[in-house]
Amino acid sequence: MNVNFPIHSVECSLHSSSTGRVEFVEQVGVFFEAEGFSRTAGRIFGRLLLSEASLSLDQLAADLGVSKASVSTETRMLERRGVLERTGHAGDRRVYYRVAPGLPVPTLELRLERMRRFSRLISEARREVRRGSPLVRQRLDLMAEAHRYVVEALGAAL
Amino acid sequence: MNVNFPIHSVECSLHSSSTGRVEFVEQVGVFFEAEGFSRTAGRIFGRLLLSEASLSLDQLAADLGVSKASVSTETRMLERRGVLERTGHAGDRRVYYRVAPGLPVPTLELRLERMRRFSRLISEARREVRRGSPLVRQRLDLMAEAHRYVVEALGAAL
DNA sequence: CCCAGGATTCAGTATTGCCTGAACGTACTG
């Protein structure tokens, strides 16, 4: 009943230079890769960043040149982390994704979470090292303090 | 002319529970892995965090159960990033490594660098999207601003 | 000038993780 690409998918970004768009998408891809995610996840994110309209799985797959299976997996991963959001459109059974409205928050939240995890590690080690060398104790204290400071500063920013 | 393990390598940390130590080292390993480094790099870092004495390549290799080749490669990588420092000891030709004295700085510097890189990406995209959708422009502006704020805050902390 | 002890490099291998096509499940439509 639907035409293949309904109005919702009108392209609204960078239409003057599609090459600039794919370049950006690819850059975000390698960035995500360096952060421990898959390149595809980064590409999806980058692509959606530049799109006003929400995009369906097929559109993303076609656009990025990957299988629908990958897109399905990665979008749900990003959704779980609060980076993406599902949408629907009346008279359309497909699932659409867009970047979450309050985007900066989950992005920074993600970083914060990592720092917290490391912070926790340090604190545990500090507890166990009570009988150890003073230098090591001091070192861990210093790190814990620095991290506490930064985590608080970041938390306040959100 | 040296005995195999000279005084410098006396173990000073967590000697009450060596199992706690290896657990910590392993945790740091997986943490580094999630951050896009190799697990070995993380293990080396974790191990040196808990040692007052600087450790030689052989000691690290034996301790972590990896080849000396890996240790050599990864230590130099960590040194390049300012996380580790080389040391020597009189009458000993071996290379010793320890955690850098002002450790929190390079650690946070690394994070800062990553955020800056992403920030740069966003700014470039913003520039190219000038003729694109207002929503996308606004979104990118928002992200750029948030990142600018956090980067500045972090920079100030160092 | 040669030797020994150490670090580094490198080619080969093992492992990991990503991606895919196909099978499956599910919900809508006629």
Place this chain on the structure above:
DNA sequence: CAGTACGTTCAGGCAATACTGAATCCTGGG
């Protein structure tokens, strides 16, 4: 109720990465 359109899951293939042992290089000492 059958058919279809979609999303999800999964086994297998493939490419990238990390690790290793051996070869090479470098430096200090005899």
